[in-house]
Amino acid sequence: MLFEIGSTIIMSGVAGYAYLKTNGSPSNDAGKIQKIFANSGWNGRNGETIRLQRKDKFKGGVEYVYQIPLGFDRKKIEADKHILEDGLNIRHKHLEVDLYDLLKIKFDKTVLKQIKKILTNKKIKRKEIELDFDGMLRIKVYNECMQDQHDWDESYLKKGTWSVSIGQTRQGVVRHDFDEHKHLIIAGATGYGKSAILKLIVVSLVLQQLDNVNLHLIDLKGGSAFQRFKDLKQIKNFTRDPSEAKDILEAIQKDMNKAYTDIVDQGFEDIKESGRKERHFIIIDEAADIAGDSSCMDVVTDIARRGRGAGFYLIYATQYPSSQSIPQQTKRNIPSRLCFVLDDATASNTALGQTGAEELPLIPGRGIYKNVKSQVVQTPYINNKEIKKRIEPHIVIRPRKEEEGDKVEPRQGEKGGSNTFEFEEV
Numbered sequence: 457m458l459f460e461i462g463s464t465i466i467m468s469g470v471a472g473y474a475y476l477k478t479n480g481s482p483s484n485d486a487g488k489i490q491k492i493f494a495n496s497g498w499n500g501r502n503g504e505t506i507r508l509q510r511k512d513k514f515k516g517g518v519e520y521v522y523q524i525p526l527g528f529d530r531k532k533i534e535a536d537k538h539i540l541e542d543g544l545n546i547r548h549k550h551l552e553v554d555l556y557d558l559l560k561i562k563f564d565k566t567v568l569k570q571i572k573k574i575l576t577n578k579k580i581k582r583k584e585i586e587l588d589f590d591g592m593l594r595i596k597v598y599n600e601c602m603q604d605q606h607d608w609d610e611s612y613l614k615k616g617t618w619s620v621s622i623g624q625t626r627q628g629v630v631r632h633d634f635d636e637h638k639h640l641i642i643a644g645a646t647g648y649g650k651s652a653i654l655k656l657i658v659v660s661l662v663l664q665q666l667d668n669v670n671l672h673l674i675d676l677k678g679g680s681a682f683q684r685f686k687d688l689k690q691i692k693n694f695t696r697d698p699s700e701a702k703d704i705l706e707a708i709q710k711d712m713n714k715a716y717t718d719i720v721d722q723g724f725e726d727i728k729e730s731g732r733k734e735r736h737f738i739i740i741d742e743a744a745d746i747a748g749d750s751s752c753m754d755v756v757t758d759i760a761r762r763g764r765g766a767g768f769y770l771i772y773a774t775q776y777p778s779s780q781s782i783p784q785q786t787k788r789n790i791p792s793r794l795c796f797v798l799d800d801a802t803a804s805n806t807a808l809g810q811t812g813a814e815e816l817p818l819i820p821g822r823g824i825y826k827n828v829k830s831q832v833v834q835t836p837y838i839n840n841k842e843i844k845k846r847i848e849p850h851i852v853i854r855p856r857k858e859e860e861g862d863k864v865e866p867r868q869g870e871k872g873g874s875n876t877f878e879f880e881e882v
């Protein structure tokens with residue numbers, strides 16, 4: 457009986473598979489792509505269509521290489537990539553079950569369970585695509601979604617450098633090298649990973665450049681994400697109070713001016729050429745809260761413009777990207793962006809200079825990192841327990857206010873000792 461049910465299902469599966477193959481219906485991805493291009497008006501000016509040149513299989517997907525017609529607007533397709541992705545994920549009346557999956561079925565009492573599993577897997581799998589242009593249009597179709605969490609470990613560090621891991625793609629780790637690309641704007645709706653990546657950047661900088669990194673943390677979000685860092689010996693300024701932000705920014709600007717003059721006076725073009733080792737990071741989390749204060753924003757813009765040469769790098773995070781929270785001049789001086797999901801295309805355009813962030817899946821840590829080119833990444837995730845473990849050896853117990861006059865020297869924190877700092881877990 458079981459055998460009969462199983463073999464009937466398999467035979468109808470094989471028949472369905474053969475039907476789809478011979479019928480030439482656009483159940484195959486190449487056919488679907490061609491149809492989507494025609495229906496979306498993405499073809500060339502005279503209606504010329506893209507032409508499939510090659511189809512290469514790789515592990516986990518297929519790459520389709522197309523010749524593109526004259527007048528083809530690649531920006532339009534990049535912006536509307538989701539249309540292509542949605543089209544490829546439209547299901548037919550027949551589920552596109554692989555013949556290979558059917559042939560793997562074992563005829564025992566679990567046969568129905570196995571078939572159900574194959575069909576369920578098929579239903580929840582979503583294809584994702586990547587686009588590339590190099591004279592040809594390359595569309596990589598992946599059979600499965602990107603992994604939705606990458607736990608951070610020490611292998612993400614690159615000791616002695618200013619290059620920090622910012623994301624993971626299918627091809628590997630994506631890094632932001634602050635000495636090369638300098639400042640960074642981070643945007644994203646609440647709850648999708650801004651604080652998490654800021655914490656990871658702080659931890660990475662501390663562990664990679666223990667003696668050379670100077671951190672200025674301006675945490676205006678009202679939460680306590682940065683609180684755990686405030687007693688690190690690398691912290692030069694820390695505030696959660698918007699009214700203190702202006703004084704701190706002005707003091708940083710003064711130091712930046714001095715560093716800049718020293719470097720230029722010594723005949724160097726920038727800090728890298730001067731061989732100086734120290735760098736300053738000004739990290740502002742919720743930048744929108746100081747956006748209305750023109751004196752603060754003048755300093756921010758000045759750091760964005762002149763900080764690169766002096767080794768003063770800005771990391772500017774906001775959940776409300778608008779022309780007010782990210783002024784045009786600041787934006788122009790910060791080409792690197794990391795953007796998590798945003799409410800709409802306008803916000804994506806403001807933060808990223810392109811649409812797309814509004815179409816990201818609702819997965820914490822999923823973002824678009826844009827430097828020279830933009831790519832979808834999953835930011836590595838470090839939890840608070842791991843952060844505590846990593847930074848604890850670098851905590852110093854600072855003198856309390858009343859002791860300051862007595863010039864008490866800061867002491868190094870000891871693991872498990874009486875100086876162990878208490879952390880607030882958020």
Ligand SMILES: Nc1ncnc2c1ncn2[C@@H]1O[C@H](COP(=O)(O)OP(=O)(O)OP(=O)(O)O)[C@@H](O)[C@H]1O
Nearest residue numbers: 605645646647648649650651652820821835836837
């Ligand atoms: N890269 C990631 N991988 C997996 N989970 C993540 C990642 N980043 C964040 N999360 C999860 O999402 C939660 C919210 O992240 P986070 O606090 O960074 O958001 P946020 O954008 O800063 O939000 P808010 O602005 O409200 O503080 C985290 O507590 C964590 O559980």
